[in-house]
Amino acid sequence: FAGRLTGLGLSDGKRVATVAVREFGDLLSALAPALGDPARKKAAHNSKLLQLLLAKHGTALAGVADDPMLYSYLLEPLASSHALADVVLRRQGRKISPSLAESASRTHQLSELLRPEIVREDLQKLYSEIELPLASVLAEVETAGIRIDAEILGQMSGEFDKELTTLTHEIYDLAGGAFDIDSPKQLGEILFERLKLPGGKRLKKSGQYSTDASVLESLAQTHDLPRKIIDYRTRAKLKSTYIDALPKFVQQGTGRLHTTFNQTVARTGRLSSSNPNLQNIPIGDEFGLRIRSAFVADPGCRLISADYSQIELRVLAHLSQDPRLIEAFVQNEDIHSRTATEIFGVPAGLQNHEHRRMAKAINYGVIYGLSAFGLAERTGTSRTEAQRYIDTYFERYSKVKEYLDGLVQEARTTGRVRTAFGRLRPTPEITSGDMQARNRAEREAMNTPLQGTAADLMKLAMVRTQSRLKREQVQTRMILTVHDELVFDAPEAEIERAEAIVREEMEGAYPMRVPLKIDLGVGQNWRDAK
Ligand code: CTP
Numbered sequence: 001f002a003g004r005l006t007g008l009g010l011s012d013g014k015r016v017a018t019v020a021v022r023e024f025g026d027l028l029s030a031l032a033p034a035l036g037d038p039a040r041k042k043a044a045h046n047s048k049l050l051q052l053l054l055a056k057h058g059t060a061l062a063g064v065a066d067d068p069m070l071y072s073y074l075l076e077p078l079a080s081s082h083a084l085a086d087v088v089l090r091r092q093g094r095k096i097s098p099s100l101a102e103s104a105s106r107t108h109q110l111s112e113l114l115r116p117e118i119v120r121e122d123l124q125k126l127y128s129e130i131e132l133p134l135a136s137v138l139a140e141v142e143t144a145g146i147r148i149d150a151e152i153l154g155q156m157s158g159e160f161d162k163e164l165t166t167l168t169h170e171i172y173d174l175a176g177g178a179f180d181i182d183s184p185k186q187l188g189e190i191l192f193e194r195l196k197l198p199g200g201k202r203l204k205k206s207g208q209y210s211t212d213a214s215v216l217e218s219l220a221q222t223h224d225l226p227r228k229i230i231d232y233r234t235r236a237k238l239k240s241t242y243i244d245a246l247p248k249f250v251q252q253g254t255g256r257l258h259t260t261f262n263q264t265v266a267r268t269g270r271l272s273s274s275n276p277n278l279q280n281i282p283i284g285d286e287f288g289l290r291i292r293s294a295f296v297a298d299p300g301c302r303l304i305s306a307d308y309s310q311i312e313l314r315v316l317a318h319l320s321q322d323p324r325l326i327e328a329f330v331q332n333e334d335i336h337s338r339t340a341t342e343i344f345g346v347p348a349g350l351q352n353h354e355h356r357r358m359a360k361a362i363n364y365g366v367i368y369g370l371s372a373f374g375l376a377e378r379t380g381t382s383r384t385e386a387q388r389y390i391d392t393y394f395e396r397y398s399k400v401k402e403y404l405d406g407l408v409q410e411a412r413t414t415g416r417v418r419t420a421f422g423r424l425r426p427t428p429e430i431t432s433g434d435m436q437a438r439n440r441a442e443r444e445a446m447n448t449p450l451q452g453t454a455a456d457l458m459k460l461a462m463v464r465t466q467s468r469l470k471r472e473q474v475q476t477r478m479i480l481t482v483h484d485e486l487v488f489d490a491p492e493a494e495i496e497r498a499e500a501i502v503r504e505e506m507e508g509a510y511p512m513r514v515p516l517k518i519d520l521g522v523g524q525n526w527r528d529a530k
Contacts, residue, residue, distance in 0.1 A: 156243050
């Protein structure tokens, strides 16, 4: 329960036995042969956690066939929790007492109840070939953990302290006096009452002025204070969520950080991580890079980072079968430049930075249910222009248009959409009378098959790569997964072999109409490897 192993509850459907943690010394070794026997089929709710906790007691887990937590996630991806008690409440209408015995028998019951549903919904392959083996891979990745160089973070923390102090004084000067910078109420009054900056809007609920990022960004055009506040907030946030927090997650003794990967949270099928959340480390700015430089290889090892290139766009090409999109990827063209050519009629050699930037925003925008309004916001163009670009895009890539329209239609008639691997996403609001809700559901119907298929591919690649690393008995270990990237810790003597394995398994994860490509780098730390 709650990530803490209180004991083991065992049930064969009729009888129940429990083993408390304090009895583990004697009993776990007696149970070990059965727990580690792949031929003895087992059910475990959250098998990843069980494997992880048993590993801490030196006991292997094999032969898990049913994981009702994963069943529940695949069947009802919109549900907010797949914890045992919540699944029992939803599926059996019962409140359960958190005892080992009851947990064990409910796990057995849920397995019997949900297994046939998985088959009926055609989710069996996704479950047994991707999600279930992935749970075990994730347990291994979490157990491996990653080495953190606390000194780098300590140094950063000191620098950030100094910068925050300097910023604080600058802010007081600009504001004409000291105040609590972290208080939106006080900040709002200074900006809009004392300094009389334009465009102050009061929030309905609190009556305070809004001082969110977009408000500050537009005020920064006319006054220096908002820019300083933005800098202050960015630094304070990074300091508290990463620079000062990461060392606290490092385990005494191992010196490593063991994050938790969530396999049953994202509605698209993507993985996420918590404690810490590795998905939110800024990409491509100086601070993000420095934070990544604190994730280091073991002595005698290097980190390998392998990142799928433009995976969602490749999935779009594969699923829509648009000939122009397929051609661009097969010919290994610059996809954004190609789209710029299609939209602006300007050949690659004559394009400027703006052409490519706009094309890139459209290419990725399509995946999120592009609207003229959204594109105009993101690129700073007018809405009329944006609409014209979108129209031209869909003229040139007409199969993409057909494919996306088809998804919305599918959602309307069946109430759900699926990824290439059959992952389900219900879209209950697709027929809603509320236009906003309906639009959102339409965007989800277009986005989930693309994002979700990318997620399926990534998960499949993880399962394949991990099993190959084991089969080849190398020392290289998978230690992180973030977005479309995998990170490995590899002994120096093994680097080339590990690179080849990772490349083959990730690029060969699944045959598509366009090639899958990864960018791969090696370095002493995560920044240098990327
Ligand atoms: N992205 C986005 N919208 C944009 C730009 C980027 O959604 N206008 C997201 C995409 O998910 C993309 C990720 O940010 O996969 C990384 O962006 P980037 O590396 O710039 O994308 P590439 O397609 O590799 O661009 P380039 O060829 O310029 O490197």
